[in-house]
Amino acid sequence: MNIRITIGILLLTACHTAPTFTPQKALDYCTRQAAATAAQLPGYDSLPRSIATNGTRWKLVDYKDWTSGFWPGVLWYVYEYTKDTAWKNKADTYSRTLTPLAYNKAYDHDIGFQLYCSMGNGYRLTHDTSYRRILLAAADTLATLFNPKAGTILSWPRNVQQLGGHNTIIDNMINLELLFWAGKNGSPHCYDIAVQHATTTMHNHFRPDHTCYHVVVYDTLTGQVLRRQTHQGYADNSVWARGQSWAIYGYTLCYRETHQPQFLTFAQQVADAYLQRLGEELIPYWDFDDAAIPQAPRDASAAAVTASALLELSTQVTDKVKSKHYYDKAVAMLAELSTPRWQSSGYNTALLQHSTGHKPNGSEIDAAIIYADYYYIEGLLRLQKLQKGNPIF
Numbered sequence: 001m002n003i004r005i006t007i008g009i010l011l012l013t014a015c016h017t018a019p020t021f022t023p024q025k026a027l028d029y030c031t032r033q034a035a036a037t038a039a040q041l042p043g044y045d046s047l048p049r050s051i052a053t054n055g056t057r058w059k060l061v062d063y064k065d066w067t068s069g070f071w072p073g074v075l076w077y078v079y080e081y082t083k084d085t086a087w088k089n090k091a092d093t094y095s096r097t098l099t100p101l102a103y104n105k106a107y108d109h110d111i112g113f114q115l116y117c118s119m120g121n122g123y124r125l126t127h128d129t130s131y132r133r134i135l136l137a138a139a140d141t142l143a144t145l146f147n148p149k150a151g152t153i154l155s156w157p158r159n160v161q162q163l164g165g166h167n168t169i170i171d172n173m174i175n176l177e178l179l180f181w182a183g184k185n186g187s188p189h190c191y192d193i194a195v196q197h198a199t200t201t202m203h204n205h206f207r208p209d210h211t212c213y214h215v216v217v218y219d220t221l222t223g224q225v226l227r228r229q230t231h232q233g234y235a236d237n238s239v240w241a242r243g244q245s246w247a248i249y250g251y252t253l254c255y256r257e258t259h260q261p262q263f264l265t266f267a268q269q270v271a272d273a274y275l276q277r278l279g280e281e282l283i284p285y286w287d288f289d290d291a292a293i294p295q296a297p298r299d300a301s302a303a304a305v306t307a308s309a310l311l312e313l314s315t316q317v318t319d320k321v322k323s324k325h326y327y328d329k330a331v332a333m334l335a336e337l338s339t340p341r342w343q344s345s346g347y348n349t350a351l352l353q354h355s356t357g358h359k360p361n362g363s364e365i366d367a368a369i370i371y372a373d374y375y376y377i378e379g380l381l382r383l384q385k386l387q388k389g390n391p392i393f
């Protein structure tokens with residue numbers, strides 16, 4: 001080949017090579033963005049939830065909102081990364097605003113997301129016994145929603161009448177982490193509830209190809225399955241991307257906490273179903289079956305949840321080839337999320353843009369959403385630990 005053409009090709013390649021992804025670079029970015037958000041917030045009773053497409057300001061919510069634990073969680077992760085006590089103090093103060101949730105009647109299953117992402121991380125990093133007390137109370141509150149006939153937690157008490165019975169959503173799997181934690185910290189009944197919820201959900205919530213329904217409605221008195229449907233997905237029979245992500249994350253954590261091989265097998269099956277639907281892509285459309293694809297919006301939050309979960313799953317799987325497969329996929333997803341296409345800088349102070357919250361409701365579509373940020377920074381920290389040869393916890 002002509003030397004000038006060769007040099008031209010080399011130069012072109014160099015120009016188009018994406019900057020190398022490292023978790024450290026991405027975590028530095030997260031720290032800068034979180035500082036910019038923190039500077040914007042009017043007070044500790046205002047928690048950032050989402051920023052609309054092309055918007056610059058956070059929609060703020062109070063501690064009762066289901067997303068309230070994610071901002072304190074982001075702050076704990078920034079503290080874990082920077083070791084700077086200014087971040088710890090912020091994380092602590094925001095976390096404590098959620099305390100009433102632990103002592104009031106359970107509004108719904110989200111108390112697990114709310115308290116565990118905030119104070120759960122706080123306890124993990126500080127061993128502050130006041131967090132321990134509040135987390136145990138929160139787990140007892142969550143446990144009041146368990147229905148032994150159905151064998152699952154009632155996700156939405158407010159929707160029992162409308163849905164015609166005891167309802168359980170796949171998202172509820174994440175809240176088992178609080179119950180497992182309580183099981184190890186003096187409340188063994190919480191462990192039993194978590195195992196039963198996971199086992200029942202494994203039997204009732206999935207199709208033969210291991211994709212999941214969003215909602216299963218049970219007869220409150222007999223525990224019989226009445227119907228399977230969606231709430232946030234495209235259709236009852238479609239695969240809502242974030243729902244499948246919750247399932248991957250949920251069964252991975254169930255194996256971590258129980259060491260029951262059935263959960264490890266299942267975590268791989270639900271992960272494989274997601275990856276098979278994803279194909280060569282890295283960030284899914286909000287629902288794998290939306291008829292509008294490729295015009296449908298994507299969901300960066302599903303990618304962030306999945307990447308974080310796959311990193312953990314890669315540490316559990318003993319088959320080296322499979323473990324590497326999950327690890328490589330997770331790294332590719334985090335690297336993609338760390339490109340200007342998905343990062344928010346230049347637009348607003350969130351970490352990520354292009355998530356989809358509730359498409360059928362017309363809300364938070366192609367938006368920056370705080371739970372995407374939470375699982376993104378969690379995934380980056382997990383990756384950094386693994387690269388250094390450390391365990392992820």
Ligand code: GLY
Pocket residue numbers: 171232242357
């Ligand atoms: N748990 C609600 C959601 O994933 O949007």
